[in-house]
Every structure is written in structure tokens, then in C-alpha cells.
Amino acid sequence: MDTLKDNVENVLLLSPEELAGISFRCTCGKEHSVDIKKIIIEKGAVNKVPEIAAPFKDGKLFLVADNNTYRVAGQAVEEMLKNKNFNVYSFVFNTPHELVPDVSTLGRLLVEIELGTSLIVAVGSGVINDMCRYLAYKLEIPYIIVGTAPSMDGYASVVTPTIVDGIKATLGGVYPYAIIGDIDILKNAPMRMLYAGFGDILGKVNALADWNLARILRDEEYCDICAGLVKNALKKCIDNIDGIKNREENAIKYLMEALVIAGVAMGMFGNSRPASGAEHHFAHYWDEDAIARGAEHPLHGNSVGVGTVVAAEQYKIIKDKVPEGVEMPDPEEVTSLLKRLGAWHNPADLGISKDLFRRSILHSKDSRPKFTSSHYAGELGMLEEIAEILTKKFYE
Template structure:
């Protein structure tokens, strides 16, 4: 059981172990390959699919970043490869009905392996396709921007709402640090924000365990905390695109996905901070605008959620309050890397912000500090105080 806490990320594929929580954890990901120039290893990683059709999915940005190299690496090794590149004038690809339709329409008959080249959106789209078409998929990561590489959920837009569909885990995860260290700095900061959000996600999980009796695993918590600590300890090197700092960031993002895969739920990675992010995103998309990157919004939401923990400290179980970070600490972690802190930087006006605190708990059926504040009758007062804190002119 304790061996997993000392493993490197490349050793965790296909792992299975009996845990002190009473469950047997298993990760159904065949291969995890991270490091410098690992795209060149694709022919050997996908050797079992050499006589099958390979379908590569990318957008115009990720094709330039890595898709073209993936295509020619496999083509040059005699793989049967086809490709769909989804072009968008905007910088952000929205995983809506149109994009998902384009993806499916380009899928050749008798495809044996889907390769998605990208980060959050393209990974979500590919895992959805994989689960519905019953074709395995491999993700080639292009940015350390989010934690969904190793998770089975696929958040997609449908009818203007963000819905998390049950999908599947990838056959393989390929994380080439030579590619990811050159990702736009905003995407690196998004990944960092997503990792800082795990601090409140873990506290929410502990809160639900104490209040509702929800299943909780100390081993998984320790695994995620160890990954967070590596990122925090090397945060000042991210601006230099230091390879070790980038490696620890993508390792942490994949590890939190591994943690979700091991227990079958997203508790180790997603709490009230994600609920605020999803609430904001749906509202912004409804106006026809592009939302801010997921991890940037999660980072902004994390100190907000810690403020709610702070305000509820007198009634919280002691074990939960000890686990929850302070607003001061989480704010400083964001300041240290020049990541956005104010919700206004993500296009969130004061009315949307206020409503998100009041109604954020409705985004998912998952107990969190938001539900706790609602139950104790404090949510209106808290929403008013925190909104005034961020929007001084109202």
C-alpha cells in the first residue's frame, strides 16, 4: 500500500493494490510515459496497434505544438494514420455539439486507436468518443494546464450547460516535457491553479466524510498532498520554464487524475472551487463569450472557498479546519507565480460572483463547504461579505 507513495508516475500504469481503507484500488491505464522527447517512443508504445487504423484528433494550435510531429513519427514507422484538425479562429475550443460532431464525422471506419493531441478540451472530447465508439484512446499532452488526463469524466457543453459525462480512461498518457515547457505561460499558470485548488478539494472531501460519512481514503489524500508539495516547492521556477518544475506540475496533474481513477470518483481533485469555476463558465458561455481557462478560474476560486472555510471555522470539525488552508496562504501561492487572483480578471462581474456563492452548491450533487454554509444559514451573509471584499465599489 505504501509503495505507491514512493513510486514515480511512470510506474503507476496498471497498478493494483489492497489499501488500508478496505478497498482494492486498480488503475486501468496501460501506459504512462513522461519525460524528454517521449513522443519519439510512440511507435513502440503503440506497437500493438500497428496493423490497425490510427485516428489523430487536434486543433489548429495543438497540431502545430505536437500533432504534426505525432503524425509524421507514426507515418514514418508505417502506421496507418488519418487526422482531423478542428480549426477555430478563437483561442479557446469549446467542446460543444458542433465540435463533438466534427470529431465524430472525421472518424474512419474500423479505427483501432484514437490519439488526442492537446489538453483539457481535446482530451475530454476524445475520451467521450472512446467510450461511445468502444475504441481505446491515447492522450499526447501539449500543456500542463489541467488534471483530466487520467480521469474518466468528460465535461462537455450540451444545450448551453456543462455536463460531466461518464467516459473512459486512456490507454496511454504521453507527457513530453520538451513540448509542455513551451506551452503558453497562461496554460502553465492554469495547471498551477488547478493544483492549488486541490487544497480545498481535499478539505471538502474530509468535511463530507465527517458530516455525511462519505467514503474517504487517507492513502489517496497523502498521494495528492505529496504531489501538491512538489509543485509548491518549485513554483518560483515555473516562470523560467524549468524542466523539473514543469515535470512536477504535469506529474501532479496526472497524479491527481490517477487518484481519481484509483477510487472511481473525482473527490481528490474537485470540490467547491470547481463548482464556482463551472458556474462562472456556464454563465459566460451563455452570453456568447469565451470563458477563461478552467485552471485559471479554479485558482481564483480557491482563496474564495478558503475564505468560506475561515468564516465557518467556529462550527467546523477540528480535523477539517486543520486540513483547510487559509485564504492568506492560498492567495500568496497565486501571487508568487503572478497568477490571476481577482475574479474580475476572469470576466466575472459582481452579480455573477454573488450568485455563484449562493448557488454554486447546485452545480453538482456533492457535499462541500458551500452546502455546509447553506445548512448553517450563513451563505447570504458570507456571499455579501466576500463579494464586497472583491468588489469594493458596490
């Protein structure tokens, strides 16, 4: 890592594989580190699971999947490990609906995990990864994630969004020991999961604008390296949007890499600033409303994609008051990208009611301290006007 000492900017040239395990003193003044042992995103990556799990061979391996992820990857991983004489046992969630990240799901894993387990092997995406991360954290057992869909940026996360008493809480967590993304599996994920992954990444265009807004107006800490990593990853995905739509291997690799890098950047910076702004606040507000009603909500990234359109429209309305140096997202551009992919780009189409939408403009920022364009619009006394304009735009 000598090159990093000479020039911190070289971090921007590293692949996700190379980012694993680095630590350096940054130009922003922080000491950044990525405490993930291995990141492997390539064709046939699952074949490396036995090699990665080798240090844990003395104990039992607990493989967790749901019926879909077991079919597309879990079973093969389990057989591979058994063939290499690992002591592996598995639990497969059998649920007709999306698995819910709540205390009941966590409790089930606690019941199923056996004493003497040395490694948790999570096979899945959002919820499976989140639940296994928390289990790993609480039991102090390392976990690896075999990703089955490039659908969200939580693979390299250290926090666990979980529903507790009907409210979305952010519980603790640990980094995975390893992240394995097999392109042969990822490229065949359901289309709406690819849309979601792209939506979560597209959100960064607004998140980075909000971060700059906070830097300028609030003198908030900023890191060019963390922002640069996210920006480069975002650009690669936008440049390859047709490839994502067509499930081309290179494009799927860029998407998965971007999702991992976004998580890494948040971990490096120490909070979610590099990858989440007002677009995520809108998405959370809509999700929480569905949770309160006991209804299912769209995949996180699909809400974030639409949230990005809304946040960009909001910037457009307040643009005369936005200080120089904030690269504002262009609503026409983000909308056309989502359209080109075939993903949702309008809150009404996503199933957000007119009333909920209006309330989200006014209140999604409430009790969320992270300063965004919504907070700024609130200070300017413009939220009512924005709610009026955008509700008309999307619902009439």
C-alpha cells in the first residue's frame, strides 16, 4: 500500500477486490479502513467459497437462504462445501412472500443456529444479508455473503435495518468477512431487482448533491475520496445502462461493484452520507407508511429510484437559492435513465398514494438530522409550494 501513502487519490483507481482490507490516512483528515477480508465479483465466484471458508473448517458452517436463493446458489454452495468435507448445515426460509427483516426472522435464525458454529454463510440479497449480519454481530461469529442479486447497496454495510415494534430501526452489525458476487448468478436475478440496484445507485447523484449542500451551508465534514469512489461507480452504471437492461455480464459486474463500493464508502466515512440523502428519506417515509398499514412496499432501490426523481424536481424548484458548487441532479436526465431501463420513475406508478406523496414532501425530513435539500427547502419556507407543484405534476 506504499502507493496509497504517496498519493491517496490512487484509492480511486482500486477495484472492489483491491479495496478489501485497505487502511490509510486520508486528505480529509480521517483514517479510513475497509475491514472486509475478501471481495470477489466475477464469473464463477461461488467456486471460491470453500477456499474462503477454509480458515473456519474446524467448526460448523451455518448456511442461510430462502427457497429462491437456495435454488439459484445455496444448494450448489452447500454441496461444494460438503464435497470438501466441511461440516455444513443449512436453514432455508420457506416463505411465499418477501422475507421481512424483523425480530421474528431474527429469532428464527437464533433458534436454528447450532452451538459450535464457526462461520455463517448467507446466500441471498437484502434481507438475508441483513439478518445474517445481525446474527453474526450479536454472536460474534463471522459471516460471508454470497450475493444473489445486485439489488441494494447493503452488502458492505455495518448497520442492520430491522422492523422492531412496527418501526424501522437501525440495529448494529459487522462487516462480512467476505462478499462473493458471482456474475453468472447475479445476471439472472429478477428484473425488478436489477431495477432496484440501479435505483439505489442512481440515488447517489442526489446524495452527493445533498452532501455538497451540507458541506457548503453547514460546514459539514466532506471527503473527496469517499465521494469520488461513489461518483465513479455511479458513472460506470449510467454509461452501461443498456447493458444492465440486457443482463450483459460486464454491466452487471459494474452494477454489483457500484453497490459494494457505495457500502464501502459509507463504512470508510463512518456514516451513510456518501450514499444517501433526501431521495432515501422519501423512500423510508413511503416504506414506513406501508409497514404501519401492514402492507408490502416496493423493493428499497425501486423507491429510491423514484425518490431520486422527486429530489431532483425539488432541487429544480429551489435552484435559484442553491449555492454554487452543488452539482444538482437533473430531473429530466434521471427520469429518462429510469425510463430507458424500464424501471419505475413516477410515485403514482410505484403505488404511492397522492396523500402519502404530499405528506412525504412536507415531512420525510422530520426526525432525520442529516441535512438535505428538503431541510434547506424547509428553512426557505418553500415546502408547501414544492408539495403543491409536485403533487400536481405527478398526480394530475
